Amino acid sequence: MPSTYPPVTVTFNPAIDETIFLDALQPGAVNRAIRSHRQAGGKGVNVSSLLAGFGIENTATGFLGSDNPAIFEQLFATRGIHDEFIRIKGETRTSLKIIAKQPAQTTDINFPGISPTPHDLTTIAERLAHLAKPGRWFVIAGSLPPDLPPHSFANILTTLKNHGARIAVDTSGTPLELAIHAGVDLIKPNQHELAALTGISPHDTRLLAASARELQQRHVPHIILSFGPDGALFLTPDGSINLTAAPVDVVSTVGAGDALLSGYLIGLLENSPLESRARLASGFAAHIVSDPTRTPPNRTTVASLATLPAIQH
Numbered sequence: 001m002p003s004t005y006p007p008v009t010v011t012f013n014p015a016i017d018e019t020i021f022l023d024a025l026q027p028g029a030v031n032r033a034i035r036s037h038r039q040a041g042g043k044g045v046n047v048s049s050l051l052a053g054f055g056i057e058n059t060a061t062g063f064l065g066s067d068n069p070a071i072f073e074q075l076f077a078t079r080g081i082h083d084e085f086i087r088i089k090g091e092t093r094t095s096l097k098i099i100a101k102q103p104a105q106t107t108d109i110n111f112p113g114i115s116p117t118p119h120d121l122t123t124i125a126e127r128l129a130h131l132a133k134p135g136r137w138f139v140i141a142g143s144l145p146p147d148l149p150p151h152s153f154a155n156i157l158t159t160l161k162n163h164g165a166r167i168a169v170d171t172s173g174t175p176l177e178l179a180i181h182a183g184v185d186l187i188k189p190n191q192h193e194l195a196a197l198t199g200i201s202p203h204d205t206r207l208l209a210a211s212a213r214e215l216q217q218r219h220v221p222h223i224i225l226s227f228g229p230d231g232a233l234f235l236t237p238d239g240s241i242n243l244t245a246a247p248v249d250v251v252s253t254v255g256a257g258d259a260l261l262s263g264y265l266i267g268l269l270e271n272s273p274l275e276s277r278a279r280l281a282s283g284f285a286a287h288i289v290s291d292p293t294r295t296p297p298n299r300t301t302v303a304s305l306a307t308l309p310a311i312q313h
Contacts, residue, residue, distance in 0.1 A: 005136035007051065007265065008084075010128065011062035013113040013145040014042030015095035016071055019252070019292055025100040025107060037293055040072040041095060043141035043170055046258035046294060047265070050284065052079035053296020056266060059084050061127055063116055063145060065092035084131065086124050090114035099252050099292060106252050115147040125156060134164030137265065140179075141170040141258065150174050157182040168222075170261055172196065180215065186222035187215075188261045194225060209233055213240070224264055224281065226257055232282065234264070238274040246286035246305045259288035263302065 019037045040049075048060040061084035064072055068091045076083040096109040116124070132138070138160055144153060153175055160167055161182065168186035169179035172193040179187060189212075195202035198211050205227060212225045216235040223235040231244040263284030267277025283302035288294055297305075 005133045006057040006059060006082075007137040007139060007269065008059045008061060008128075008131050009044035009048040009051075010138060010140040011042040011044030011060065011142050012116075012124075012140075012148060013093070013143045014040070014045050014062060014064060014072065015093050015110070015113070016068070017041035017095050017097060017254070019097040019099060019254070021292075022098060022100045024102045025098055025105070038071070039293065040075040041255075043258050044139055045072065045075070046255050047139050047141060047262045048081050049075060049079055049294065050259060050262040050288075050296045051266065052081050054262075054266060054298075056269065058082070059131065061085055061124070061131065063088050063114070063120065063124065065090045065114055067091040084127060086120060086127060088114065088116055088120045097252065097254050097292075104250070106254060108254070110143075113143075113145045115145055121148070121152050125152075125159065128156060129159050129163065132160050132163035132165045135166060136164075137166045137168060137269065139168045139170070139261065139265065141168075141261070143171065144175055150178060154178045154182060157184065168261065168265060170257065180219050184220060186224070186261075186264075187220050188224040188226065188257060188264075190226040190228065190257060205230070216240075222264075222268075224260060226260060228253070228256075232260060232278075232285075234274065234278045234281070236274055236277075241274055241278050243278050243282045246282065248286050248290045248305065250289045252292040253289055254292065255288050255294045256285045259284040259294075 017039050021034045022031055048058050051058045059082040064085040064087050066087040066089060093111040093113040098107040167184040169184050170188045191208055192202045194208055200207050200211060212223050212235055216223045221237050225233040229245050234241045260281045263281035264277050267280045283305040286305040287297040287301055
């Protein structure tokens with residue numbers, strides 16, 4: 001049965017995304033921007049925004065710098081997202097996204113973020129324990145801030161599991177490995193993140209898929225393995241399905257993985273069958289890559305983007 005509690009997203013290291021559009025990026029030269037766009041970001045924040053825009057009530061938490069929270073607070077107020085972020089000393093980092101037309105490419109410049117104090121870590125652990133309810137979904141997404149010890153992250157996962165919460169994790173490296181060993185309910189690696197974890201070449205998609213299947217059977221009930229423009233593999237207790245990516249004009253891939261996870265989670269929350277969940281996820285991702293402002297799609301838009309043939313197993 002679906003949980004009666006609205007989902008919670010957790011973003012330990014959010015960012016203010018400054019997206020700059022250029023005709024072409026010329027390193028070592030003066031580049032004149034065509035336009036720019038600024039918005040609250042971070043993987044968990046993106047998921048909260050997409051869920052809320054689709055009519056899914058949710059709570060967002062994590063760490064925000066106390067010196068510049070306004071852009072996040074405006075997003076939460078506009079979308080009706082419940083704000084449970086912990087304000088910590090300093091400024092939330094800025095993340096630069098440079099989108100060039102020729103050649104079509106996105107360059108990311110990500111800053112490390114601010115470090116929480118031991119008191120901040122205690123506060124967020126208490127906040128998450130308070131929010132944890134049996135069956136409630138928690139989406140923990142993005143990188144960890146500097147100086148957040150891996151064992152603190154592992155303890156948070158254990159606390160949520162002990163409260164009966166369901167956990168989706170979208171991260172990489174050591175945090176992803178810890179999430180797998182903690183027995184979380186869903187992970188969403190892309191081919192490069194899984195390759196880094198397993199030692200398999202990111203180009204060996206067949207072997208990566210086999211490795212993901214083994215992980216799903218032994219550790220994690222739901223795995224979404226993203227292959228970028230080549231689509232995604234959805235592995236679940238209900239079976240598995242491959243979906244190719246919708247043929248849309250890609251403006252920017254920033255946020256595509258967050259959209260993929262958001263659509264799939266909505267399907268889980270609505271107790272939809274596997275193919276419906278996968279199509280919803282793929283439709284979300286197709287919409288986001290064609291819209292760099294990451295405006296949430298409506299159901300009609302998603303349905304029109306999720307009609308490609310699927311391969312079920």
